[in-house]
Amino acid sequence: MFLSFAKKNLHILAVASVILFIHWYNNFFTTYGFFRDELYYIACSEHLSFGYVDQPPLCAFILRSIRSIFGDSIFAVRLLPSLAHAGTVIIAGSISRQLGGNRFAQLLASILMAVAPGIVGITGIYSMNAIEILLWALTFFMILWLIETNEPRYWIVIGFLLGIGLMNKISMGWMAVGLAAGVCTTPMRHWLKTPWPWYAAGLAVILFLPYIIWNIQNDFAHFEFAKNAARLKYASQNPVTFVTGVFTLYNPLAVPVWGAGFFVIFRHPKREVRSIGIIIITVLAILLMNGNSKAEYFNPAMVVLFAAGSVQIERWISAQFRWIGVMYTVVLASTGLMIMPMAIDLLPPDRLQEYMHSLGIPIQNTEGHSMGMLPQHFADRFGWESLTSDIAEVYRNIDDKEKPLTTIYVQNYGEASAIDFYGVQYELPKVMCGHNSYWLWGLERLNDSVEVLIAVGGSMIDYSDTFSEVVQMKTHSSEYAMPYENNLPIFLCRKPRLRIRTVWNSTKKYI
Numbered sequence: 001m002f003l004s005f006a007k008k009n010l011h012i013l014a015v016a017s018v019i020l021f022i023h024w025y026n027n028f029f030t031t032y033g034f035f036r037d038e039l040y041y042i043a044c045s046e047h048l049s050f051g052y053v054d055q056p057p058l059c060a061f062i063l064r065s066i067r068s069i070f071g072d073s074i075f076a077v078r079l080l081p082s083l084a085h086a087g088t089v090i091i092a093g094s095i096s097r098q099l100g101g102n103r104f105a106q107l108l109a110s111i112l113m114a115v116a117p118g119i120v121g122i123t124g125i126y127s128m129n130a131i132e133i134l135l136w137a138l139t140f141f142m143i144l145w146l147i148e149t150n151e152p153r154y155w156i157v158i159g160f161l162l163g164i165g166l167m168n169k170i171s172m173g174w175m176a177v178g179l180a181a182g183v184c185t186t187p188m189r190h191w192l193k194t195p196w197p198w199y200a201a202g203l204a205v206i207l208f209l210p211y212i213i214w215n216i217q218n219d220f221a222h223f224e225f226a227k228n229a230a231r232l233k234y235a236s237q238n239p240v241t242f243v244t245g246v247f248t249l250y251n252p253l254a255v256p257v258w259g260a261g262f263f264v265i266f267r268h269p270k271r272e273v274r275s276i277g278i279i280i281i282t283v284l285a286i287l288l289m290n291g292n293s294k295a296e297y298f299n300p301a302m303v304v305l306f307a308a309g310s311v312q313i314e315r316w317i318s319a320q321f322r323w324i325g326v327m328y329t330v331v332l333a334s335t336g337l338m339i340m341p342m343a344i345d346l347l348p349p350d351r352l353q354e355y356m357h358s359l360g361i362p363i364q365n366t367e368g369h370s371m372g373m374l375p376q377h378f379a380d381r382f383g384w385e386s387l388t389s390d391i392a393e394v395y396r397n398i399d400d401k402e403k404p405l406t407t408i409y410v411q412n413y414g415e416a417s418a419i420d421f422y423g424v425q426y427e428l429p430k431v432m433c434g435h436n437s438y439w440l441w442g443l444e445r446l447n448d449s450v451e452v453l454i455a456v457g458g459s460m461i462d463y464s465d466t467f468s469e470v471v472q473m474k475t476h477s478s479e480y481a482m483p484y485e486n487n488l489p490i491f492l493c494r495k496p497r498l499r500i501r502t503v504w505n506s507t508k509k510y511i
Contacts, residue, residue, distance in 0.1 A: 016087075023085065036141075081125065102501065139165065147273060182277075242293050257309035349382075372481065398452060402452050416438065432445070458491075470493050
């Protein structure tokens with residue numbers, strides 16, 4: 001069966017193999033470090049739970065399994081997202097076939113999914129977002145398969161994918177809402193007279209139930225996080241930046257393809273296929289109404305738009321003008337490869353700066369921070385090991401009698417997870433931090449025996465209310481890091497006026 005599939009899909013598998021090779025080669029030889037969020041996912045995998053402040057638990061459980069088998073190298077940690085990207089490339093070509101595309105359309109859809117900068121960047125690091133794209137692609141594929149075969153048992157697969165997707169990232173709920181709207185407004189409504197859609201919905205809810213219960217037990221932490229993130233973290237985003245980002249994030253030259261995808265979906269001979277279009281329109285409406293959505297949130301919808309649009313491009317180009325399609329595909333592939341160094345860490349920092357300057361691409365940020373020498377996507381891969389080393393130097397100079405009474409406090413989960421990860425070799429104590437899930441983990445470790453605090457960031461006055469003796473020991477510097485992670489003061493605090501337990505609530509930052 002596999003050999004038969006491979007024989008029929010050599011062109012698609014070839015594209016998937018190329019992008020997989022690029023990811024693997026880059027991850028094996030990269031001169032960059034772990035991205036901030038990757039270190040946080042590693043920390044989450046060390047604190048397995050049915051929920052986290054900023055995410056459901058699936059990606060942490062998966063990463064724990066990967067680390068137990070393959071270890072903690074960058075290549076190992078990024079193995080799944082690279083495979084997810086290759087899998088999504090294959091699914092894009094397969095969806096194109098489901099929608100009536102021949103070999104050219106399948107190849108074009110696969111290439112677009114392989115080189116779209118927004119997709120490449122997300123799948124270049126470990127995150128729930130890389131898993132999300134694959135799960136959405138599989139769900140779209142199964143919905144189309146259900147429409148083609150009219151086999152009711154596929155509803156169970158769809159329900160399973162929705163439930164697993166929700167346990168990875170709650171944005172899968174947008175897909176669920178869109179699917180419900182699509183079923184109600186297209187001929188697919190005939191399924192509502194059967195129990196199968198309800199079975200699917202029930203299965204999805206059951207799979208997602210552990211995270212619902214976790215939120216109830218933790219004062220609906222994720223809702224507080226989402227509210228704060230929209231109000232503060234993504235305050236610089238608006239519908240205009242979202243729409244502009246969607247038109248640029250997937251290669252501006254590809255707009256005619258995914259734009260034509262809407263035409264194919266809504267004009268398909270099988271009116272049930274319009275339910276796919278309703279899903280995409282629903283997701284788009286949710287993102288626009290949210291007001292602070294980032295363009296990358298639309299990533300999962302692009303797989304079906306690329307696939308459908310490729311079918312239309314193939315139809316527009318007759319056999320007599322097939323060379324136009326070939327040239328257009330070559331241009332899309334070439335420009336995608338040209339932009340790729342801005343999505344994954346193919347170039348060293350100094351050469352990346354030169355490359356971006358030569359292309360006239362400015363350093364942009366979607367979280368409202370002041371920018372340094374590199375975009376945040378790359379800057380947040382620098383400085384973590386040296387920060388840990390600087391803290392270890394301070395820790396080594398503490399009297400041996402004080403070390404059991406010493407803890408480390410930092411400002412955000414990036415610093416905390418980096419020190420927890422790299423600090424093992426220095427036998428550093430576990431870090432205390434009020435940012436997201438670290439605040440909850442801190443609650444588990446609170447005790448009144450802390451006499452010495454190594455504090456990173458902030459100012460001397462921030463710690464003077466809690467400690468009588470505050471001395472700045474070092475300043476951590478990292479040339480390529482984000483400005484707020486560069487020139488960080490490291491303080492040594494002694495003689496506590498207050499116990500950490502009494503001030504811990506004031507450190508909480510869900511954002």
